[in-house]
Amino acid sequence: MTTTLRDAVALAERPARPSPLSTTLTFGWRALLKIKHVPEQLFDVLVTPVIFTLMFTYLFGGALAGSTQAYIQFLLPGILVQTILFVTIYTGYTLNTDISKGVFDRFRSLPIWRPSPVVGALLGDTVRYTVAAVITITLGLILGFRPDGGLGGVLLGVLLLLVFAFALSWTFIILGLLVRSPNAVMGVSMIVLMPLTFASNVFVDPETMPSGLRAFVSVNPVSHLVTAVRGLMAGSPDATEIVWVLIASVVLTAVLGPIAMRIYRSKS
Amino acid sequence: MSDSLAVEAQGLVKHFTSRKSVTKAVDGIDLSIAEGSVFGLLGPNGAGKTTVVRMLATLLRPDAGTARVLGHDVVRDADAVRSAVGLTGQYASVDEDLTGTENLLMLARLYGFAPAAARRRTQGLLEAFDLADAGARQVKTYSGGMRRRIDLAASLVLAPRVLFLDEPTTGLDPRSRNQVWDIVRVLVEDGATVLLTTQYLDEADQLADRIAVIDHGRSIAEGTASELKRSVGEGAVHLRVAEVADRVKAAEITERLLGAEVTLGSDPHALSARVPDEGTDAVAGLLPALADAGIAVPEFSLGQPSLDEVFLALTGQPLPDDEPAGGTSSAPGQRETSEAPR
Ligand SMILES: Nc1ncnc2c1ncn2[C@@H]1O[C@H](COP(=O)(O)OP(=O)(O)OP(=O)(O)O)[C@@H](O)[C@H]1O
């Protein structure tokens, strides 16, 4: 063992320090490997949108919009938004799991661009978002979703949604850094997201709501996002709402990103 | 050995504040570790070993004091320190969901190896650490010994000049422990500096050129293993009586014959006593005297003082009872590792 060990450890030439891009991509690769080894983590991502779409379309579709056909045109973009927003929670969850398991200690003791583990994880999340979006839209198409915006409109809608999702992820990264256990991250995030998605225009038109609730729904960022995505997919983009979402994304990232990285750096 | 220092620390302090209390985890520690040497940090649970290592490895910021690793300040020059040191934490810090190969490959890429070079490095390390067959398996399926080895391999990806090992052998069987010891010896022969923490005096004794004993965040003694033992008395006698009820009487007889204070181990059968320098002859008379008193003594040994005794001598307090520090009153050398092949 001694000679092989000696040979294995000896290093003729030390490699140059890797670029931030390279380390970030390596962490993205790690996230993909984790999905490959623990495919169960995609289960929620796959099942939740299916259940919600089926349940709302068939249980309430007739009552809410006159027919399931009419309702799914309204519902599907909303369900898509809800699904992707819930998937962002996993960002905080996986980060917290890494920290509590000690893997992060090793990452933090490496001479690399410090944000790369976090940014790389965000890249890996793209896979989860894409899977969730593909499943939801495919199911919608089967159930009769016929977006007037066509393929281009749907893709633009998804793109806008992803931009907002990445910006929102910083919230959960901060939670993941501060909260004690991965399950606590889940719990707290649910408490935040549940009211935001249900008290919005995801499922029903706010016209029928009592005025207090309607006031909340109309300022709820999720409502703006849903209206913007709906507009894009329906082929009648609402420029004000799209700009609103883009500005919100920039503000979230500009404010929360540095805070998250600050907490991350000082974490002991 | 050159006189340049691989690690030097002055007045390191780290206090943890919770809602009610302040834990003085590290409360003023100085270290000087020569390049190419092995330094042992010996202390019981909660002594502050891990906290010291984490500060030196740039994972924790000291509240006060300074530390330099290979001349780089751990706070101001953290990246330079990170390029030069390897760390194997007390708890496995590899990704359990990934395979052994993927873990090493990822680290090699993060250290800047090109893809092909990273693969070669990974393969070489897996073979050297006897993990080539397990490389394709998720780390969560590894045994404790295999985990320790992959963790060690992970800290050697960049061939660090300074290696921090936090309790590298706790929980390992004698064979795995010897493997880890051999690895450390090879690394040091090739010029690395190793700082290892341990709760076992014999481990420090086997590997370390110098040892610091720490307790409650303070260094209470420092020196070579033999200096530390000498401070406790050259030798000690350890015995186990057959009947628990006989222990007190056996202690009386031992005390009278040797004229030395007797330590009762946490094992209710065990007792030990320091052998004073002039008392070597008296030891010979101890067994017959006990036999005359009708006390059966199935185990009797003369040996070096145990960590228990070093501790007692240095702090005036025995180790806490729940110490896994190696069967409280048995002689360190005779515990379990001595029969393993070298
Ligand atoms: N992050 C932390 N927050 C609060 N207290 C801490 C923290 N880390 C360590 N401590 C406390 O500091 C003291 C020293 O801990 P440390 O882990 O350094 O001991 P140790 O010598 O490594 O012990 P062990 O042998 O059990 O590993 C303990 O009382 C511990 O509870």
Ligand SMILES: [Mg+2]
């Ligand atoms: Mg420790």
